[in-house]
Amino acid sequence: MAGQNQFVLWSVVAAYIAIVTLAGSYYARYIKTPDDYFRAGSSIPWWAAGIAIYKANFTAYTFVAIASLVYVDGLSGLLLETGPVFAFLLAALVFAKRWRRLNVTSPPEYLEARFNSGTRKIFSILGIGTTFIASGTRLYAVCKLVEAITGLPLLWTVAGAGAAMITYTMLGGLCAVVVTDVLQFIILFLAVIPMFASSVAHIFAAGSWAHFVALIPAGYGSFPHPEHGRTLGWLLAFWASYLLDYNGDWGVIQLLCSTPNERESRKAALLATGLALPHAFLLLGPCFIARVLWAREIADPRVMAQAEVAYGHIALKLLPTGMIGVVAAAMLAATMSTLSVAWNVRSTSFVNDLYLRFLRPRAGGREQILVARVAVALIGGTAVGIAIWIALASSGLFALAQSLIGFVVIPIVLPMLLGLVVPSARGWSGTAALVVCFAFACVNQFFYGWFGLAQPLPFQNVVVVSIVLGCAVMFGSALAPRSAAEAERIRELYRKMRTPVAQRPGNLELPAPVGVIGTLTLIVGVLVAVLTLLPQHAVDRWMTVGSAAVLILLGIVMRRSSGAPPAPVDSEPCIEFDSR
Numbered sequence: 001m002a003g004q005n006q007f008v009l010w011s012v013v014a015a016y017i018a019i020v021t022l023a024g025s026y027y028a029r030y031i032k033t034p035d036d037y038f039r040a041g042s043s044i045p046w047w048a049a050g051i052a053i054y055k056a057n058f059t060a061y062t063f064v065a066i067a068s069l070v071y072v073d074g075l076s077g078l079l080l081e082t083g084p085v086f087a088f089l090l091a092a093l094v095f096a097k098r099w100r101r102l103n104v105t106s107p108p109e110y111l112e113a114r115f116n117s118g119t120r121k122i123f124s125i126l127g128i129g130t131t132f133i134a135s136g137t138r139l140y141a142v143c144k145l146v147e148a149i150t151g152l153p154l155l156w157t158v159a160g161a162g163a164a165m166i167t168y169t170m171l172g173g174l175c176a177v178v179v180t181d182v183l184q185f186i187i188l189f190l191a192v193i194p195m196f197a198s199s200v201a202h203i204f205a206a207g208s209w210a211h212f213v214a215l216i217p218a219g220y221g222s223f224p225h226p227e228h229g230r231t232l233g234w235l236l237a238f239w240a241s242y243l244l245d246y247n248g249d250w251g252v253i254q255l256l257c258s259t260p261n262e263r264e265s266r267k268a269a270l271l272a273t274g275l276a277l278p279h280a281f282l283l284l285g286p287c288f289i290a291r292v293l294w295a296r297e298i299a300d301p302r303v304m305a306q307a308e309v310a311y312g313h314i315a316l317k318l319l320p321t322g323m324i325g326v327v328a329a330a331m332l333a334a335t336m337s338t339l340s341v342a343w344n345v346r347s348t349s350f351v352n353d354l355y356l357r358f359l360r361p362r363a364g365g366r367e368q369i370l371v372a373r374v375a376v377a378l379i380g381g382t383a384v385g386i387a388i389w390i391a392l393a394s395s396g397l398f399a400l401a402q403s404l405i406g407f408v409v410i411p412i413v414l415p416m417l418l419g420l421v422v423p424s425a426r427g428w429s430g431t432a433a434l435v436v437c438f439a440f441a442c443v444n445q446f447f448y449g450w451f452g453l454a455q456p457l458p459f460q461n462v463v464v465v466s467i468v469l470g471c472a473v474m475f476g477s478a479l480a481p482r483s484a485a486e487a488e489r490i491r492e493l494y495r496k497m498r499t500p501v502a503q504r505p506g507n508l509e510l511p512a513p514v515g516v517i518g519t520l521t522l523i524v525g526v527l528v529a530v531l532t533l534l535p536q537h538a539v540d541r542w543m544t545v546g547s548a549a550v551l552i553l554l555g556i557v558m559r560r561s562s563g564a565p566p567a568p569v570d571s572e573p574c575i576e577f578d579s580r
Helices: 003-028 034-042 046-055 060-073 075-080 083-102 107-114 117-150 154-205 209-215 232-247 250-256 262-276 279-293 307-318 321-359 365-393 397-421 429-446 459-479 484-498 513-533 538-561
Strands: none
Touching: 003 117, 003 154, 003 321, 003 513, 034 154, 034 321, 034 365, 046 083, 046 154, 046 250, 046 262, 046 321, 046 513, 060 075, 060 117, 060 279, 060 307, 075 232, 075 279, 083 232, 083 250, 083 262, 083 397, 083 484, 107 117, 107 250, 107 321, 107 397, 107 484, 117 154, 117 307, 117 321, 117 365, 117 397, 117 429, 154 209, 154 279, 154 307, 154 321, 154 365, 154 513, 154 538, 209 279, 232 397, 232 459, 250 262, 250 321, 279 307, 307 321, 321 365, 321 513, 321 538, 397 429, 397 459, 429 459, 513 538
């Protein structure tokens, strides 16, 4: 890559990191209470919450692992990534109103009301602990991909992106997280829409749609694909994991509880569903198209061995230099969204479920905010350290961590969700289901030889067995006796979930997200406009001009539409748990 082009790409990524960091610094001055920091005063509008929910649940794995699957297996990978549609729809129909009516500050808070205090403590510790490994591996993955596209040194990217996320999450709390999520959503689609359009244009430049279909390799455009293990059972197992992961994700729950009322909570989930509809084909369609059109070049065995960076190679082929930098920033944005939400909700859990509960029950508001910010710094710093360790060690830790993260999701999430819909489950059943599912996962991963197996069970089998075991424990526990106090506590919890509740926004002084997002979008648009000064082909220049114009116009419209915060909504008394 020419030195000038490389400098441009580095500059685009650096400018993006600087812009998202501004959001945290801006909102820090408006954070007055713990509720402002943890839940943005329950004033996040549905459209911002919906975008944040959608955006926070795909990371570099979409552009690395799933993109490589599409690159190698074609239609199987595209169908796999349609799973979020069903997950978000389930949230809108079933879980959104339940979580909003419970009005929790952190998900483990609900676990004490549904199960017992021990369950709350165990799930809090596990939820925070797994974040270290998950965040470190995700940060490493995206920075590795950015390195492949831009040539930006891996360790510099890890350190810079990590420092930015720690700064804006630590200073601005959930407000900053949501604002940056929406900005990252805009940047992401600024990159992927031109890339998708360019790949479709190449179909007709090469001939016709019929000609393109004729070029599709045997098996690449069909499903199921048993030769590669892509069966209906495999697809359903992945969809089931999406249903559990997204609906039990602490960040999603926190966002649903941070809207003004349950109606907006459900609208947020429906918006995430709508955004997920074109998700697979819009983001990953270029991988499919490129593999078909440039079969000799891209299907070369040496290139196929590097399938995890295929998306980056395709971007280099389809987009002008400046827009490639935007693609790199968009990929970075995808992971930064997920990690910032995760760090915010884990810091919330640390304060609400551990610090206030067991260490300092009488801690004041300022102390809670300070402890939460320290927790973000420690969680984020540890994640950055793990990412750097993986980069320097060049060991198999990355693959092992992905495996560990995969089998931790079901043991933690399944009891949480079943507790919302199975009133007969006993107070001890949540911890018991976690232990049973986790024990099975450990045996399958490390001790499969004891059962005469040559290798661990396939992923789809693990998902099915784990779900069956967890459900058996939860439903089976109904056969055990329970005390009158426990029965009354669970009845009260379910009464709350049946009672509609609207909540008045807590801090009307918080700046409306639309105005802040508009300003940041306008800044990004001006920076993209500067890229038109680079030497490039006419088509590439018009693509850059169009992207800049859309951003600038969108920024102006959003700034003009921002005004005074909406008037408070008259509501019934808010039902809350005692967080201590």
